[in-house]
Amino acid sequence: xxxxxxxxxxxxxxxxxxxxxxxxxxxxxxxxxxxxxxxxxxxxxxxxxxxxxxxxxxxxxxxxxxxxxxxxxxxxxxxxxxxxxxxxxxxxxxxxxxxxxxxxxxxxxxxxxxxxxxxxxxxxxxxxxxxxxxxxxxxxxxxxxxxxxxxxxxxxxxxxxxxxxxxxxxxxxxxxxxxxxxxxxxxxxxxxxxxxxxxxxxxxxxxxxxxxxxxxxxxxxxxxxxxxxxxxxxxxxxxxxxxxxxxxxxxxxxxxxxxxxxxxxxxxxxxxxxxxxxxxxxxxxxxxxxxxxxxxxxxxxxxxxxxxxxxxxxxxxxxxxxxxxxxxxxxxxxxxxxxxxxxxxxxxxxxxxxxxxxxxxxxxxxxxxxxxxxxxxxxxxxxxxxxxxxxxxxxxxxxxxxxxxxxxxxxxxxxxxxxxxxxxxxxxxxxxxxxxxxxxxxxxxxxxxxxxxxxxxxxxxxxxxxxxxxxxxxxxxxxxxxxxxxxxxxxxxxxxxxxxxxxxxxxxxxxxxxxxxxxxxxxxxxxxxxxxxxxxxxxxxxxxxxxxxxxxxxxxxxxxxxxxxxxxxxxxxxxxxxxxxxxxxxxxxx
Ligand code: C2E
Ligand code: MG
Ligand code: MG
Numbered sequence: 180x181x182x183x184x185x186x187x188x189x190x191x192x193x194x195x196x197x198x199x200x201x202x203x204x205x206x207x208x209x210x211x212x213x214x215x216x217x218x219x220x221x222x223x224x225x226x227x228x229x230x231x232x233x234x235x236x237x238x239x240x241x242x243x244x245x246x247x248x249x250x251x252x253x254x255x256x257x258x259x260x261x262x263x264x265x266x267x268x269x270x271x272x273x274x275x276x277x278x279x280x281x282x283x284x285x286x287x288x289x290x291x292x293x294x295x296x297x298x299x300x301x302x303x304x305x306x307x308x309x310x311x312x313x314x315x316x317x318x319x320x321x322x323x324x325x326x327x328x329x330x331x332x333x334x335x336x337x338x339x340x341x342x343x344x345x346x347x348x349x350x351x352x353x354x355x356x357x358x359x360x361x362x363x364x365x366x367x368x369x370x371x372x373x374x375x376x377x378x379x380x381x382x383x384x385x386x387x388x389x390x391x392x393x394x395x396x397x398x399x400x401x402x403x404x405x406x407x408x409x410x411x412x413x414x415x416x417x418x419x420x421x422x423x424x425x426x427x428x429x430x431x432x433x434x435x436x437x438x439x440x441x442x443x444x445x446x447x448x449x450x451x452x453x454x455x456x457x458x459x460x461x462x463x464x465x466x467x468x469x470x471x472x473x474x475x476x477x478x479x480x481x482x483x484x485x486x487x488x489x490x491x492x493x494x495x496x497x498x499x500x501x502x503x504x505x506x507x508x509x510x511x512x513x514x515x516x517x518x519x520x521x522x523x524x525x526x527x528x529x530x531x532x533x534x535x536x537x538x539x540x541x542x543x544x545x546x547x548x549x550x551x552x553x554x555x556x557x558x559x560x561x562x563x564x565x566x567x568x569x570x571x572x573x574x575x576x577x578x579x580x581x582x583x584x585x586x587x588x589x590x591x592x593x594x595x596x597x598x599x600x601x602x603x604x605x606x607x608x609x610x611x612x613x614x615x616x617x618x619x620x621x622x623x624x625x626x627x628x629x630x631x632x633x634x635x636x637x638x639x640x641x642x643x644x645x646x647x648x649x650x651x652x653x654x655x656x657x658x659x660x661x662x663x664x665x666x667x668x669x670x671x672x673x674x675x676x677x678x679x680x681x682x683x684x685x686x687x688x689x690x691x692x693x694x695x696x697x698x699x700x701x702x703x704x705x706x707x708x709x710x711x712x713x714x715x716x717x718x719x720x721x722x723x724x725x726x727x728x729x730x731x732x733x734x735x736x737x738x739x740x741x742x743x744x745x746x747x748x749x750x751x752x753x754x755x756x757x758x759x760x761x762x763x764x765x766x767x768x769x
Contacts, residue, residue, distance in 0.1 A: 180302070188331035201296035204287075209246065212291070215549045221280055221296050222527045224267055228506035234294055238282070241265050243350075243426065245284060252286055259292070260286040262342075264299060266424055279303045297437045310335065314409075323372055327411040329477075332419050335409055336473035339423055345353035349464040350431030352420040352438065356380075359416035361616035362455055365652060366448070370372075374448045374455065375416065386440050401452035402690055419477070426579035428463050428497065435459045435495035443493055459495035485572065491645075504578065504690065512566055515555070524554050527586045530756035532607065532747040533727060535739045543767040544598075545745055546605035546639070549587035550754045551579065559755065571613050571752050580614040588631040588638070597761060601674050607639040607668060612653075615642075621659040623658030628663075630674060635664035639689065643670050657686050668725070679716045690717045692743070694728025700737035710741045 195202065201218030209232050214222075222464045225237050235246040252259045265280045282300035286292055311321060319331035327335075339349050350654055356362075356378065363371035374442050409421040420438070434491060439459055445452035460483030462476050473499065474707060484497035490496060519525055527549050534542030554559040570576040589607050594602040628635055640660060657667060668689035669682075673696050682690070692713055699706035714724050728737035730747030738746055739761075752763055 182630040188368070201294075203234055203294040203296070205234045205292045205294070206290060207249070207292060209233045209249070209292070212306065218294075218296060223299065225265075226242065234292075234532060238265070241267070241426070242282065245718070247284065249284060249286075249292060254286065255289050256286045258427055260760060262299075264303070264424055267683075287556060305600075320411040324412050326375050326383075326749075327409060329411070329413040332409065332411045332413055332421060334341065335421060336476055339421070340471060340473065340476070348425050348436070349421060349423045349478045350425055350428075351464070351476055352422065352431070352435055352464040352495075352686075353413075353460040353462070353477065353480075353484045354426050354438065354442075355484050355488070356416040357441075357456050357458055357488065359455060359653065361618075363416075364616070364618045366453070367407075367762070370448055374446060374453055375412070377446050377448055378416075378418070378442065378455070379410075379412060381442060382420065382438070384409055385438055386420070397677070413477070417481075419480070424558055425464075428465070431461050431463055432495065432497065436482075437465075439495055440491060456493035458484055458487035458492045460487055461495055462498045463497060464765040479503065489568070506520035509569050509572065512569045513575065514565060516553075516575050517571060517581075518555055520575065520582070521553070522671065524556070525579065525582060526552055526554060526756070527583055527590070528552055528756055529587075529590070529760045530747060530754040531603070531760070532605070532745050532750045533724075535735075535743055535746050539739070541751075543751075544601050544603050544764060546607060547603045548607040548609075548641070548747065548754075549583055549590075549758065550609070551583050552754075571611050574613065575609050577617060578612045580629075582609065583633070584608050584624070585627050588633045590630050591637065592633055593757075594761065594764075598764055601764055603639055603764070605639055605666070607641050609641045609670065615653055615656045619654065621663065624660065624665065625663060628761050636666065639666040639668050641668045641670040641691065642687075644672060644685075661686055671727070674710065679712060682716055682722070683687050683720050687722060689723040689724045689725060690739075691747075693728050694748075697726045697728050697734055697738060697748070698730065700726070700741070702729070707737065707741065710738065710743070714742050 186211050190322050195215050198215060198217060201215065201221040203211055203214040203218045203222070211231060212375050214231065219231055222231055222234075225241060227240075229236055229237065231237060235249070238245050242263060245260060245263065261283045261489060263282045263284075265281065267276070267278055267283055269450075277298035278300045279298075281297045281302070282291060282535075283295045285295070313334070314327045316333050319327055319334070319349045321328040324587040334352070359371075362374065366374065408423060409419070409612050411419045411421070420434070422431060422434055439457055441456075442457040445454050449454075460482035462483065464476075479498045480500050482522055483496045486502055487494050487496040518767045529547040529549055531543060532546040532548055534545035536542055551567075552561050553563075553566060555561050567576065567579075570579050591603065591606045617623070624638075625635075627633075628638065642657070649699050661667060665690065667687045669687045671693045672690045673693045690713060692710055696706050696710055696713075700710055710726070717724050723745070724743045725745040725747060726734075727747050729735050729738065729746045731750055734748070735746060735750055755763060
């Protein structure tokens with residue numbers, strides 16, 4: 180080698196040796212061919228027992244996606260990933276050492292890869308400072324909780340979504356409190372606001388808690404230090420947590436679980452404990468199609484949140500694309516339901532509930548159950564199963580419930596006039612949870628009774644087990660209704676959570692044994708025993724029993740033999756429009 184060549188070579192080596200960026204050359208499997216001193220000092224904190232022999236092994240704990248990106252890179256050369264942010268575990272690094280690395284990977288040719296790493300600590304700190312400064316502005320702050328607001332989340336999300344690197348992942352957690360409206364109505368606006376501030380504090384505290392929801396070895400950038408995590412209030416009782424720099428969906432799910440758990444504990448507001456639990460929708464950034472914008476991300480996370488609520492609340496659900504379609508379908512039903520209410524497409528049918536007299540005779544005028552129907556102009560007759568759930572979610576159930584109750588009471592009084600002693604003596608109306616949440620509901624029921632001239636004791640309201648076993652507030656409402664003289668029935672008994680042993684806790688007069696038991700009343704010994712036990716426990720508590728869904732004579736005989744007081748089902752009659760019901764009663768009571 181010529182002298183000047185040796186000098187040039189030496190200069191090049193010195194250049195690479197002193198370069199303030201880390202350079203690593205590897206084969207396609209990540210085996211390290213060469214690395215400069217900066218690379219070894221930057222990567223050393225990540226090295227496991229195997230040292231720095233293999234780049235992918237070194238990155239495995241903190242950026243496992245890099246190997247995947249390299250493996251799936253089909254081109255002969257080009258950029259595999261750019262400026263991927265890798266937080267380092269501070270527990271294992273010296274003070275003043277880098278906190279965050281930036282890593283890019285290039286394919287040099289079909290055999291070799293080159294990784295470039297730099298210390299991105301300062302850059303990250305500057306970004307955080309800018310973020311903090313931006314968040315402090317009034318336009319991006321929620322006046323009540325002093326948390327960042329929706330505009331701030333949107334802005335931060337846009338930044339995250341525009342980021343060039345294709346490896347770091349974020350998660351957006353969308354929180355909504357279960358039955359907050361009910362709590363707000365009960366506490367009053369001022370205390371409701373205080374509760375929101377308390378919830379905001381609890382969320383921040385949860386974020387500040389060290390090491391939560393993170394994989395071992397991965398470092399959470401401290402929220403208090405102004406991190407790329409963000410807690411914001413984006414609407415009434417809607418909060419958002421943006422978690423940035425995650426690697427596994429696991430981390431996001433763990434964070435969601437932790438939040439649901441922490442927020443399930445009672446909250447202190449003005450010296451009293453308030454129970455208010457959260458449902459969380461998780462949008463996982465790795466699943467984002469390239470076109471996703473901030474609004475779409477928030478919408479998808481909130482769709483998952485609605486699914487969490489549908490699942491019973493106080494839980495988290497991870498967004499999936501199929502949910503978008505379901506949400507659109509629900510929105511469609513909601514819009515059509517509004518029209519249905521405005522254009523009188525809803526009507527009520529009545530199914531007879533007969534008395535099963537001990538002497539074997541049948542009392543056809545014992546009662547009826549009001550069941551709502553929807554005569555859709557295109558879809559035809561829509562069963563309640565297809566729209567009650569949506570109506571509950573979008574708040575239309577209040578209107579539907581009022582409509583059914585008023586119609587049922589009106590029809591009931593008309594039958595009294597038309598049929599006299601042969602008219603039904605009791606009318607059952609189904610109730611949903613949201614209706615009981617209306618603070619003025621008891622007053623509304625009294626008003627309808629007064630308006631129609633109906634005696635409270637002729638009305639039976641049916642609630643499901645999950646509803647009856649609800650919180651104190653619901654129990655209170657049920658007791659208010661009982662105090663009016665209204666009867667309460669526990670619907671679909673046997674399908675929910677409560678057992679025979681907790682029946683005495685529920686303020687009901689009647690237990691309706693679910694069809695799934697009754698349909699096996701004549702064939703399954705197991706079901707016979709269950710029905711018998713239910714009748715015994717109910718009667719020991721002074722409660723009545725109704726067997727639902729009797730379809731055959733054999734079933735009717737079986738439930739009679741178990742001493743069920745009443746029966747209902749297609750065997751006696753399908754639900755009927757009011758005129759047909761009158762005819763049915765005339766025929767049987769003549
Ligand atoms: P539910 O209160 O348990 O009502 C009984 C359901 O069982 C009715 O279904 C009835 O048609 C059906 N059924 C009665 N006898 C038989 C039988 O022998 N065999 C079979 N296979 N089914 C029978 P429907 O009308 O479709 O109502 C379903 C549910 O929708 C009701 O269950 C109730 O929970 C809810 N629902 C109906 N109307 C209203 C309403 O006005 N408000 C509310 N909140 N919910 C309602
Ligand atoms: Mg019912
Ligand atoms: Mg039922």
